[in-house]
Amino acid sequence: MKISHIPIIEITPDSREWPELLNQLKDPPKQLYYRGTWDAALFEKSLAVVGSRRMTGYGQRVLEMLIPSLVAEGVTIISGFMYGVDTKAHQECLDCGGKTVAVLGGGLDVLYPPENEKLYEQIVGAHCLIISEYPPDQQPQLWTFPRRNRIVAGLSSLGVLIIEAGEKSGSLITAELARKLKKPVFAVPGPITSSACAGTNKLIKEGRAKMVLNTGDIVSSQGLPLRTQEEALKNPAESNILDLLAAEPLTTDEIAHKLSLNIIEISQILTIMAIKNTIEEENGKYYVI
Amino acid sequence: MLAKILSVAHLGLKTVPVEVEVNLSPTGFPGFSIIGLPGKEIDEAKERVKTALANCGFAFPTAKIVVNLAPADIPKEGSCYDLPIAAGLLRAIGAIPDRDEEGYFYGELSLDGSLRHTKGVFLLALSAKENKIKNLFIPSLSANEASVVSGISVYPVTSLKALINHLNNIEPILKSVKTEKQDETEEIPPEFDFDEILGQEQAKRALEIAAAGGHNIFMIGPPGSGKTMLARALPGILPPLNEEESLEVTKIYSLTGNIPPGGSLIKVRPFRTSHHTTSRIGLIGGGSQPHPGEISLAHHGVLFLDELPEFPRSTLEALRQPLEDGVINVSRIAGFAKFPAQFMLVAAANPCPCGYLGDPQRECRCSPRMISRYQSRLSGPLMDRIDLHLNVPAVKVEKLIRQSRIQADEKADLTRSESSRQIRKRVEKAREIQNKRFKGIGIQVNAKMRNKEVKKFCEICPEAQLILKQAVVNFHLSARAYFRVIKVSRTIADLTGSDEIKPEYVAEALQYRTRFEN
Structure with a gap:
């Protein structure tokens, strides 16, 4: 062009x-x-x-x-x-x-x-x-x-x-x-x-x-909230994960089982959430920050 | 009387023709000596040949016997010279006719005059074809190895007696015919099938990705979490060896005597496992006469190293070059050898010395200092060569039983474990895509891409790029880690059959980034 x-x-x-x-x-x-x-x-x-x-x-x-x-x-x-x-x-x-x-x-x-x-x-x-x-x-x-x-x-x-x-x-x-x-x-x-x-x-x-x-x-x-965090709350899968993790830290497999989602989707969502800093991983377990 | 018999010597994977000269001199003090840099086994061949001849009804000649293995400056080892030496003696005393053009003699003698399975026959057959030698006289138990090579006549020899009868045209030995490829269709079931492993969905997915792209994988988890079982299930989802790969593997297996009597081509992907007490030479290869190590025996297959931090540092660091180049160069005074070593490394480790760090049931007894010391045994450069890192959590037994029941009842279609066969189909498809992509470049799988190929074949859409760039900052990824994530994303895209690397593939690949950082 x-x-x-x-x-x-x-x-x-x-x-x-x-x-x-x-x-x-x-x-x-x-x-x-x-x-x-x-x-x-x-x-x-x-x-x-x-x-x-x-x-x-x-x-x-x-x-x-x-x-x-x-x-x-x-x-x-x-x-x-x-x-x-x-x-x-x-x-x-x-x-x-x-x-x-x-x-x-x-x-x-x-x-x-x-x-x-x-x-x-x-x-x-x-x-x-x-x-x-x-x-x-x-x-x-x-x-x-x-x-x-x-x-x-x-x-x-x-x-x-x-x-x-x-x-x-x-x-x-x-x-x-x-x-x-x-x-x-x-x-x-x-x-x-x-x-x-x-x-x-x-x-x-x-x-x-x-x-x-x-x-x-x-x-x-x-005075604007971070958009990425706001979006996390709007996304049903992400807010479900946040609810789960608020109770106890869990591994990827456990989250997948509890939400009946397949492991591929869960992996993708968890990475995105970790990038947005809404959750954190240590020794294979995820925590809410 | 001088007789000359042809045989070969092995130098690494190379084969050199050797002339076995046997001289019988009636004058001089009687004796029997072998020269031409023979190894200990060859020196002992004297006794085997003497006894075997006697047991076949020949009086051992009382004369000065000198056997020369020419060329004299190449060190020789192995029991394969028994037969050529015996044949040379027989010819020198006139028990068998003196003809040229005959062929290679190769094999170990038993004291009763029969022949034993000898290693290296496959290499011998290849060398015969290359040097246009028509006939091979080899132990009948090893004949299947040689008969897969076309264009040569293989005579399976059962005993010295049979050989003498054959050469004197009394009772000819029937040529060995190439065994039909009937075993190709039948499948050897792996030790564990994926559907036998309960839970560990993420680990299974990671192994699928590793198998599809030929990526090395590192599993961290407490004892009993199933790391070893997962590793052993891996060969079941790898595609079978193709013809070329099968030949390469068979060469190494033949040289090291890993082909059983009666066996021929190796068609199953090797799965080798090494304990942490394995010596460096045992693992990497070497010795005063260069020999292949475990990494070469795992060529085109899987090398499983359990308890990786327990391996001596020097052993682990020696893995770096072969992991990078796919070959190992062994240089010794006795010679130089190059062994192929394109293997998938599957490594496992506990999270800490006691093994229970992060375990929900048991308390970890290690101090932070012990943990960091344990983890720092694995050097950055080694970890940098492993594309997939994953945590294998401990699984409670009750939970497994309960969950598997729920699976069976409620969501049977959604989460039931797939069988190895189903997974392998996807892996094979992904490998086909890779074969097409890398045609003529000299690499087979995504894991072997260098930065040049990553730039060429891994186009990343802007949204995926955004995730990747944020990950670099948030997860502190190094430049190497960045490229590893792209390679793994490429494999995930291939598994899905997608040309483009989409954001979700990058997101999944990031799950398997390095975590055992030091």
Whole structure:
């Protein structure tokens, strides 16, 4: 699929799709161009994930750890399509079947950075969004990237998460924008010896960002219960298992017998529950946490 | 008088033609010596040959007798040179005619002149075919081994006397004919059938997955939970050996003398079990003359190691290379040998030294330190080569009886245990899918996939990927463990007949992740 063959759609503040979130900006864009599938639900639980273009191995591991569970919580990942943290955040999200929105610093027909051609196609193919406020053929300029950041911050309903940022990183601009918009700013701490984490560590130290150690720090800070736990209670098999285990710890075979379910189904359910942290296994027996 | 007889020497699984030269010299001090690096058994052959000849009515020649086993620089062992030496002597004294092109002589003599079942005959027959030797003179009890090889004439020799009569055209020995493959249809029932094992549904499912994908499996459970019984039931759900596998197994069995008299091709998958006092060489193979160990005897079959943490560390670590490569290289001064060792490892262990950790009935008497010491005997790299880890819980006896009655009454169709035969059908189907997938790559089962093949053949849909990635974080999976889960998911997909790895397969596979971590 050639990118140029995919239609570009333009929306203005008068359009039905126009996201309400953007009107909170001091200088909202006059129009937006997008490729992909517009769905207002994308922005209901959206989180901007930004960070250094020069991502280290640490930043990569942090993303591999946090993004899957964010996706499991139904969070849309918004980022800037730049290399480093942005690219990894988009990619990781797509790999897990999550929803992502990329906000470009140039026009939609200008593929920048060029290495991300495949990612571009993947985002459109996964019914996600690629957005820009600039006309399709506008080349990205030094000044367009910081402007782009206000849209990234503006579209996120849960706040902005900064993964790795040096002391003068552009991500700090996004953090500042979010703060002005009164949106929560989250930062992942890093080694104090690493210059790649100097910016994020400083944000935490000065109390301008909330420290994030796991997904729960982001999702439940909004007063939202963890979706995965909520779902567990709604699922009849899972709530039956929770009831059984509340009385006594049991082995897989015992649970299967008591619920008259076959061992394959039970195994699958127990794994999912253990991943959601509703139950725990030790020496072959399951316990409620 | 000089006579030359052809025979062979075994070097590992390789067979080298040997010329047995017998020289009788009337001058000189009478004596009998064998040269050409003979082993102890060959030295003793002198007495057997002497007595056997005497008991067949030949006066042993009073002369200087020298037997040379050429090539002289290859060490030789085994009792198989009795017959060639005797034949050489007989030819030297003119009791049998001196003709060339005759063939290989091979076999152990009894003192009365009859021939005994000798190991290595199958390898001898293969070598005869390769070297275009037409005739084989071998003990009649071993003849079935050789007759499966086509294109050679096998003469089953019962005694020296019969051989002399045959070679002098007095009373010819009838050629052994290839025994019909009648035993192929008949099934040898396994020691335990799966439907005899009550409860342990998860363990049975794990064994089914292990059998389907050739995965190694590790069972942890208190004494009496049925680990050994489960392991012994495993051969019953493995597909039968195919022709090529059968040949490979028969080679090793023939070399080690594991084929019974009258036996021929091995068609049943080997199930070998080793006690923890087994020496490293006994398990892995070796010796001053390289010999295959238990792991090679379990080639294309199952090796069951009970009480795994009781094995000496050095023995267990030596398992790592063969587990990875499927072959074991044995290098000794006497020579170098390569033995195949593609086996499924089934290991079992107690959860702690006393065995009752987590048992509902009995208190565990071990201190945390003892438990951690016990578990750390199993090294990470070894555990990393085992794809399926599972807990086999203790089962209360009353419970078993009661539950089996309920099963029979109420939910007969839902939970009644399946028979080994039913399970094997599914396993065979899954193996067929794998055979097609790996055609021409040189691997047979999912367990043998390297990272390259995992990337190529294990496409994981995004939802499954999500579960896997969360599991990596929540269950602290290592990179190796991650790949193992994918391989097991692939096998579960094959058992279901699905091309794609769906989230539920990954979820099930995660049940069998490593737990005995150190």
